[in-house]
Amino acid sequence: MNLQANFEQIPLKEYAERAYLDYSMYVVLDRALPFVGDGLKPVQRRIIYAMSELGLAATAKPKKSARTIGDVIGKFHPHGDSSCYEAMVLMAQPFSYRYPLVDGQGNFGSPDDPKSFAAMRYTESKLSPIAEALLGELAHGTVDWVPNFDGTLEEPSWLPARVPHVLLNGSMGIAVGMATDIPPHNLREVVAACIHLLDNPDATVADLAQHVPGPDYPTAAEIITPRKELLSIYQTGTGSLRARAVYQVEDGNIVVTALPHQVSPSKILEQIAAQMRAKKLPMVEDLRDESDHENPIRLVVVPRSNRVDPAEVMQHLFATTDLEKSYRVNLNMIGLDGRPQVKDLKKILTEWLSFRTDTVTRRLTHRLGKVERRLHLLEGLHIAYLNLDEVIRIVRSEDEPKPVLMKRFRLSDEQADYILETRLRQLARLEEMKIESERNQLEEERARINVLLKSPAKLKTLIKGELQADAAKYGDERRSPLVEREVAQALDESALVASEPVTVVLSQKGWIRAAKGHDVDAEGLNYREGDGLLAAMKARTTQQIAVIDSTGRSYSTPAHTLPSARGNGEPLTGRFSPPAGASFDALTAGDNDTRLILATDFGYGFVTRFDALTGRNKAGKQIISLSDGARVLAPQTSADPARDRIVVVTTEGHLLMFSVAELPELDKGKGNKLIEVPKAKLASGEERVAGIAVVSEGKGEVTLYAGQRKLTLRWNDLVEYGGNRATRGGLLPRGLRRVERIETTG
Structure with missing residues (x-):
């Protein structure tokens, strides 16, 4: 027995190709894509x-x-x-x-x-x-x-199909190597375009788009895509469009009444609630779902106060939730030739009208065949009526009356069968009149059908009339309004944070945290063993904070993202990537335009804007150039460089006050000399700058700390130490010549 007789041996590669091609063709033609004729x-x-x-x-x-x-x-x-x-x-x-x-x-x-x-x-x-x-x-x-x-x-x-259903309900599907995304459209608009195309076969897509301006979804959400882009979709068969939820303001609350197609209300609520939990929607106080049978969609967003702009809130929500959604359009379908193709609007309607014309022609031809068959039978019956006595005689006397009838009256086989099957009661005079009437009506119908089949113009008129009748019967008004709007943009992160006072605390070992309020005892907070306070800075949650390391690099992060002061905070090395061995030495906070004075204990400094210290790079950015052994001092803020004075004090008790305007404004660098310190003392570490402070002209005071002693100098006292930048300055009283730090206290 030959075991291989029932098998075909082909290479695996060839078999796989053939099998996958068969599967692909099945998915494309018999599963995933709609047919242009019935959609x-x-x-x-x-x-x-x-x-x-x-x-x-x-x-x-x-x-x-x-x-x-x-x-x-x-x-x-x-x-x-x-x-x-x-x-x-x-x-x-x-x-x-x-x-x-x-x-x-x-x-x-x-x-x-x-x-x-x-x-x-x-x-x-x-x-x-x-x-x-x-x-x-x-x-x-x-x-x-x-x-x-x-x-x-x-x-x-x-x-x-009597209507272009392929556009009415649209279609979505994924085949092999292709997909389809046909949006739904309005029946009346599509029929109007069909009629225009029947009357004007040379019409362009732009002409047809006057009747079909855009898709029409089952929801009342706005389609915000510009008309020009919608036209491009109909011209190319591909593209994308955007739909946006509809809302209104009632008693200060924002009420969403319509959502984009296939967007779930619960998902919208979840997306908004997630932002509220993450404290990214400070302007929203509450969220409610008031949907019911009468109001299928009614989502209520409650602003925190009447100062909140509802339009601004909604712009942000449009950009960050599915209240505004993008839809892909790909007018891919099986054409009359049985092949998948992405078609423009004119090609779709042209093919469908060709399909409809063929359907109507087949319907008329089918009806004509039935009419002619009935007329043929009635013709035989009419002959029988005219020769009724002879027909009855033949039926009564002949063993096989059918061939005799056919020969005697020249009837067809079908006519003879029909006569023989006719009931006796149909031979009445009244029935004869009815048959004659039916015959006249059928002859009129035959003539009418023949005229339609022979006249393309009349056939076209018939198709138009049927389209208009169906549009009147099944059509309705557009649901999705076309309103051109700009794509929504999310609010800046800083605008989404409630402006609250915080005190940022940096420990000596680089752990950072933020305590609520400005009246915080930073030294009284708990620290990890062997750690302690390095710097504390008053800020607001809407601001950025910046830290400077021992190499002169600056790093920034939003203040509202810092951990609470209830714990020990988090290490800055988790947020940033400083050079190996570097430590974090200085802390500051402010807005982008805030002017800062950056200085080193070697007596050099410059003015810069806070914006220069910020950046998204985890590795930071070089902001201040440090000499070997130099250390960054705590940055100071200057509100008005023209009127502000900078007070510089050294560890040997030399104090100098001069105008902030004498310092250059730089984005980065070493800066200019602030106070004269002998190079030998700098090299040996015998004398350094202990700190700097900024006071306003005519007011303000500073406090100097030297061991257990402290000295407060008011404006009148500070004037005695005034001088030019880079001079030695005046000498403090003998007991305060070992200054450790300086603070602005008034």
């Missing part, structure tokens, strides 16, 4: 056809959905029942389909959770009225019939 995928077409076969018209009583799905998967679509039921549910959801094809009774999901529908054993369904526009001409010879999967039944290759 349906095979599973949708089979569901609608199966429902029509079950007698589930819009006027009928609904039946259990399980009955429908059983018929669909048992007769036409041998796939999973759950996926098939989900396809039917989608066609029944008014928030998913612009023109639902199925009328569902029971739980068919909600906008909050479209997949929360009940099992098919609980729900009932029937076809919606507009499904008649897909099925009405099915029995009129308008479609090709093909065997079902097991060859026991026949199913239609397509449905004879």
Whole structure:
């Protein structure tokens, strides 16, 4: 026995290519993409056809959905029942389909959770009225019939759609190597474009876009994409558009009344609540969902005060939540040639009108055939009436009356059978008159159909009339308003933080934290063992804080992101990446335009703006050049360099006051000499600058600390130490010549 007789040996590579190609073609043509003619995928077409076969018209009583799905998967679509039921549910959801094809009774999901529908054993369904526009001409010879999967039944290759359904409800699908994203459109607008194209075959896409200005989703959310971009989508068949929620202000509260297509209200609430928990929405106090049966969408956002601008809040929420959503458009579908193609608006409507013209022609031809057959039979019956006595004689006397009748009156086989099957009561005179009347009507109908079939202009008029009738019957007003708006921009992070006072505390070992308020005893806080206070700075949560390390590099971070002072804080090395061995020596805070004086204990310094210290680089930025052995002093703020004075004091008790205006304003560098300190003393470490302070002209005071002693100098006292920059300055009293630090105290 030859075991290989039933096998074909081919290389694995060739088999894999063939198998994958077959699978690809199946997914593209028989699963994922809609047909331009009826706008349906095979599973949708089979569901609608199966429902029509079950007698589930819009006027009928609904039946259990399980009955429908059983018929669909048992007769036409041998796939999973759950996926098939989900396809039917989608066609029944008014928030998913612009023109639902199925009328569902029971739980068919909600906008909050479209997949929360009940099992098919609980729900009932029937076809919606507009499904008649897909099925009405099915029995009129308008479609090709093909065997079902097991060859026991026949199913239609397509449905004879009377309207361009491919644009009405749109479609989404992912095939192999391609996808489709067709948005829904308004029936009246699409029909108007079809009629315009019938009247003007040379019309451009721009002309048609006058009638179809944009998609029309099942929700009342605004489409904010500019008309120019929408036109580009219809010209190329691809692109994207944006939809935005609609809101109104009621008693100071923001009330959202419509959401973009397929956006869940619960997801919006979750997104906004997450921002509130992260303290990124300080202007919002509360959030409520007041949706009910009368108001399917009613989300209430409560501002913190009446000073909050609702428009500004919504702009931020549009940018950071799904209240504004982008939709991809890809007008990819199976054309009349059986091939997938991305089509522009004119090509879609042109192909559909060609499909519709062919359908109407087939319908008329089918009807003409029926009329002519009936006329043929009536002609035979008329002959029988004219020769009734002879016909009765032949039937009574002949063993085989049919061939005799055919020969005697020149009848066809079909006419003879019809005469023989005629009942006696139809031979009455009244019946003869009825038949004559029917014959006259049929002859008129035949003449009318022949005129339509021979005249393209009259056929076009018929198609236009039927389109207008369907638009009047099933059409409605546009739901999605077209309003051109700029894409929303999120608010700056600093604008989303409530401005609250904090005290930033930096420890000697580089641990940082922020305590609420400005009246904080920084030294009294708890520190890790072996650690202590290095610097404390009053700031606000809306500001940035900057630290400078022992190499002169600066690092910045928002104050509101710092950990609470209830604990020990966090190490700055977790946020930044300073050079190996470097320590954090100075701390400051401010707005971008705040002027700072940066100085070193070698007596050099300059004025800079706080903005120069900030940056997003974890490795920081070089801000001040340090000589070997030099250390950064605590930066000081100058509100008005023209009127402010800088007070510099050395560890040997030399004090100098001069105008801040004498210092250069730099972005980075070493700066100029502040006070004269002998190089030998600097080199030996015998004398250094102990610190600097800034006072306003005519007021302010500083306090010097030297061991257990301290000295407060008011403006009149400080004037005696005034001089030019880079001079030696005056000498402090003998007991205060070992100054450790200086503070501004008034």
